[in-house]
Amino acid sequence: SIKVTLPEGRARFVLPDRQKTVAPALKQAAAAVLSQLPKKARNKTVIVTAQSQPAPLGLVTWNADIESLYAQGKRVQQRQLTRELTTTAQGTLARIGDLVADDNARRAVNYAAQTHQAETHRLDEAQLNQLIQAPLLASLTATNFKLTAAALTITAAAGQAVATVPYPKLAPYLKGATPHAPAGKLIALTFDDGPNPQTTPSILKTLAAARVKATFFEVGTGIAQFPALAKSVKAAGHEVGTHTYDHPYLPKLARPQLLDEVYGKNLWTYYQAFGTLPPFIRPPYGAMSKANAALVG
Numbered sequence: 001s002i003k004v005t006l007p008e009g010r011a012r013f014v015l016p017d018r019q020k021t022v023a024p025a026l027k028q029a030a031a032a033v034l035s036q037l038p039k040k041a042r043n044k045t046v047i048v049t050a051q052s053q054p055a056p057l058g059l060v061t062w063n064a065d066i067e068s069l070y071a072q073g074k075r076v077q078q079r080q081l082t083r084e085l086t087t088t089a090q091g092t093l094a095r096i097g098d099l100v101a102d103d104n105a106r107r108a109v110n111y112a113a114q115t116h117q118a119e120t121h122r123l124d125e126a127q128l129n130q131l132i133q134a135p136l137l138a139s140l141t142a143t144n145f146k147l148t149a150a151a152l153t154i155t156a157a158a159g160q161a162v163a164t165v166p167y168p169k170l171a172p173y174l175k176g177a178t179p180h181a182p183a184g185k186l187i188a189l190t191f192d193d194g195p196n197p198q199t200t201p202s203i204l205k206t207l208a209a210a211r212v213k214a215t216f217f218e219v220g221t222g223i224a225q226f227p228a229l230a231k232s233v234k235a236a237g238h239e240v241g242t243h244t245y246d247h248p249y250l251p252k253l254a255r256p257q258l259l260d261e262v263y264g265k266n267l268w269t270y271y272q273a274f275g276t277l278p279p280f281i282r283p284p285y286g287a288m289s290k291a292n293a294a295l296v297g
Contacts, residue, residue, distance in 0.1 A: 008034035009044030009070075016052055023091030026050055026064060029083050033066050041070035041077070055147045056167070057175060059094050060087050083159055084146040097140035099147065105173040110136045111297045112173070113154055113165040115277045122275075125268050132263050132297075136163055189214040192243055192282065195222045195229040204236055214238050217282040220245035220266040227273045234274060241280035242270055251289040258292050 001014045002022055011030040013022045030046045037044050050064040062085045070077050086094045100106050114131055117123075123131065136154050137145065146153045152170050154163040171177055194200050195218055207214055216233050218240055223230040234240050244250070245266035250258060260266070262281060270278050281296065288296075 004030075006031050006034060009037070009046065011046045011048060014047065014049040016050070019052075021091075023060075023062065023087055025085050025087045025091055025093045026062065028093065029064060029066065029085060033068050033081070037068060037070050038072060041072050044068070044070045053148070055086055056149060057099060057147075058089055059098065059147055060089065060091075061085070061146055061148050062087060081159075084153070084155075086145060086147045093143040094145075094147070095140065096137045096142045096145065099174050100140070101175050103140060106137055106140055106142075107297050108173045109152070109165070109170060111277070112169050113137075113152070113163040114297075115279075116165045116169060117163050118271060119276045123271070128268055128271055129264070131163075132267065134162065190282075191216045193222065193247070194218055195226045195233060197226060197229060200226075200229055200233065204233065204238075207238070208236065215241055215280070217241045217243040217280070219243045219247050220269040223273050224269045230273050239279065240274065241282060242266060242278040243282050244284055245269070247284045249285060249287055250283050250292055251287050253292070255295065258295060262296055 001012050002020075004011045004013065004022060004027065006027065008031050011027070011034070013026060013030075015022070026048055030048050033046050034044050045068070047067045047069070048064050049067075050062050052060050052062050055061045062083075064083045064085065066081050066083060068079045088094050088098060096106055096109070100109060113136060114134075117131055118128065121127075144155045144157070146155065149167060151164050151166050153161050156162050172179070189212060191203060191214060194216065216238055218230060218233070220242070230240070242262075244261040245264075246261070248257075248261055250261065253261065267277065
């Protein structure tokens with residue numbers, strides 16, 4: 001074990017074999033616990049028992065059991081908690097910027113986490129809105145996560161998990177990821193609007209006969225009016241994105257109306273039908289201002 005004196009009190013670190021130094025992130029976690037102990041307490045001490053394991057991208061994940069001891073009056077008080085930290089190889093807290101190349105990738109990781117939460121928990125409308133509005137990984141400097149070879153876990157300030165995303169769903173957005181382009185010439189076939197009982201069944205029949213898969217960008221009003229037909233598109237193996245709720249020209253919308261067309265009632269309608277979130281949005285008329293794009297994940 002290694003004993004360290006911190007401004008907030010004393011700390012003892014029980015580390016894995018051959019670990020001769022204390023990672024700065026572990027000292028930071030110990031100091032945070034010490035600072036939360038009663039101000040008038042005496043002999044403030046924490047014992048940190050930590051285990052490490054390699055994480056992707058050269059990072060390290062620590063599981064730290066932290067026991068705090070202090071004297072208050074004539075009694076010795078004791079508290080225990082667990083902290084899970086992901087650090088760089090140098091032992092500093094890892095930032096989401098250590099995982100992804102730019103802010104677009106950070107937003108993609110957020111949406112992947114939101115999608116996984118929506119798929120694995122049956123949410124009501126209020127819970128879905130809360131999930132979409134949650135900051136999760138709010139910026140490239142965010143450190144509120146734990147990364148392992150299995151998953152990324154996003155945590156709240158108190159350390160409890162608020163969202164997870166399995167590593168395979170995360171991998172395409174991480175540094176060093178390279179897309180695997182299929183060989184040969186390709187066409188992406190897409191359809192906008194609908195579903196519509198006059199046209200969608202015949203399109204599905206033609207695609208089935210040709211053994212072709214396509215992407216359908218459906219509007220929320222169509223999904224709400226014909227949910228069974230919307231589900232039949234996905235059941236046939238096609239991809240279903242969103243084309244907003246009722247096809248407005250987005251650049252002219254104020255923030256509340258835009259968010260309702262993309263998220264709000266649109267997302268709730270999609271989620272009721274498919275139990276997940278749309279993988280893509282196609283703005284009506286291809287029109288999306290930079291200001292509006294900044295509001296969409």
